[in-house]
Amino acid sequence: MADMTAEDAFLKNMKDKADADAVQYEGGAEEKQTESSSDEEYDPAQAVLESFSPPPAQDNLLSLGAVNSTSYLQSHDHSSSTPANVTVTGLQDQAVGEDDGRSQSRSMSDSSSSSSPINIQTNNVPSKIDITTGFVAEGGVGVQTPSDGAGDTNEALSTSAITSPDPAASDAPENLHPQNDVSIDKLPVVLPNGVSKPVSESSAVLAESGPEGQATPVADSAPVNSNPEARETQASNTDLTQIAAGSAPPKARLPHDKIGILEDRTQEDPRGDMDAWLELISEYRKRNKIQEARNTYERFFLVFPAAAEQWVAYARMENDLNNLTAKENIFQRVLLNLPNLQLWSAYVDHIRRRNNIETDTTGNARQVITQAYAVALDNIGLDKDSGYLWQEYIQFLKSRPGNVGGSSWQEQQKMDQLRAAYQRAIKVPTQATQSLWKEYDQFEMGINKATGRTFLQKESPAYMTARGSFIELSNITRGLRRTTIAKLPPALGFDGDREYGEQLEIWKRWIQWEKDDHLILKEGTEEERKQWRTRVVFVYKQAVMDMRFWPELWYEAAEYCFQNDLDHDGNDFLTYGVQANPESCLLAFRRADRVELTTTNGDGDDGIVRRGAAVREPYDKVLDALYELITKTKARETQEIAKVEAQSAVNDEQVQNGNHGNEDDDDDDDADSNEKRKAAQIEAVKGVTAMQIRVLTKTITFVWIALMRAMRRVQGKGKINDKIGGSRQIFNDARKRGRLTHDIYVASAMI
8 A cells, every 4th residue: 555646545535535424425415416406616526525425235136037237238249149129329438538638539449330311322323313204403321248346336436447547548447348338128027927028018228238236326416315215216206207197008909909009019119119010001001091001101211211121112002002293202202312222123113114115206205214224223233133223224225226236326326325334234243244244245246346355355354353253242141131121139149139140240241341342443543442432331321221220330331431531421321320329329429529520619719619519419419318218217117017016906806706705715825925926026127127227327427428528628627607618517417417426526526
């Protein structure tokens, strides 16, 4: 202890002071809380000394099988399994990192890298299409659990976590990892009677994993009660006042009310219960309730805007009703936002239907169809499965009047168009590359053998590369089930976990294959380098449509764009990634970091205020989402307890009716057993809810810390209720909103 530093001595004295004044603190907590809610300037360092409360005793939570945080919420391993019904939301070093005022890079760690429509446009793609004519207007998507004991909140105050002199040292405390943060909608719960059910029934929502049974002290805006159980009840009552009567369990639907049951399912779990959405739409269509089906589609697309397969189904429904105007409106809304082969094929089919080349005498219909094919191939022609679309386009060009090789200008134009189409198609690795090369060979040799050999010799290297690349790509993507109907990642160890992880790994292999430049474009001309970047971004777009709820992919896509001067695409990936995963700290922090790095304070206080508001926006959104998760968790807990009590009442009635007239004491034993079972089930629900709220509380705390440090960099310390509030205003706002651990007081004192 002789080598104890000044910081060590300060922290030791702080803990000793806290232990000695714990009882006194509890007695005067109400007065202190009132003072902390005032708008007067607050001294964080003094608050740490005077207001620090040691963590309450470790909760003896009921062991819930798969809910056990040390056995269930394990470190994520992509190669073996992947987190079920999980919305990934990662805590980054920036959230908890120490900021000592030094100018340093705030970009995210590479080790942490991981679909409102995906409004990400391919280069040189028009911004608007006239669907009726086809003409183009101008201007033309894992949980890592800390090691045992790392969750003890006292460790956050350790010297190694706070006073590390190494500037490169991680800012995060040991009990947090910059990994994907998670909101689990269907975490299984094993009740004491042995019945296992998913969290959609037991109402468990988890945003991050925490060590088993470890309690985290919470600094709420309400006065603190000296009784830990009373404090928890007090916090619960504060949240329940926001839930009001809406937390009561809904009335049970009659068994034959299929639509009502499906509507309830979509409202209870809109992101996780995909089957309910599809069954509901199908049920409305079978009953010929078209307007209800349309309304359901629109609600569905608010949750899954990148579900191209369902956009096609929606367009086909309008087509079956001969409502072509509505069908065209659908294409107008989504075509340029979703680079999906099935969607663009449906668009080309629609254009060919509306423009009959057999009855057209002016040639306009053929021109419209040709342009529709050109736009479609610009958007989707890079897809490895687009070979049939290239073949359709070439066959359409062949159907033009005139003979290839003729002397008239129309025949010469036909020849030029066919040659250009062939030369583009054979350079794209698709299933039709080899057959298209054979057709191109016959085409050139049929016109002139001498010039044909020249053209073939010139294009042969690109064709050979594309053919070999398609074989490699087919091997890499073997087993990939391409879909745009995104599903929440299954929880580790549960149904679908391994399959989801395998699909994720295939997407990552495909992306890496494109980055490795097997088509040899990166070292070529500027146009070829542009094509290489376009191909990588294209695959990222395909991946995020499928893995919409995996923030790591959105983050990696944005980082690639920023590194290759594709800032517009990168910002779009972050924006739509945050919309798809509002609880994702990873994406929110990176978006805020991007705003901070690409803006300046400008001249005067107004510029500082504007920049501060722009930087704060992503933090506020993720905080709103996390606070909403707590509210929903409390509401679901109330509903689950009501369900347990209702079922217990039914069981009591059955026991009484079954033992009517029986003089045995069996009815008393059954009643006692039923009461014990009810109490155990209620305790299980409360235990799960308490664990989730502790984890959410810790996550919220470190988001506030990250925001406080960001505002310190942008606006300085500032002053409470001043035009430039700075970090002090953030600290004051956090204390007013509540749901905090003691870590925010330590972080504020260290700024």
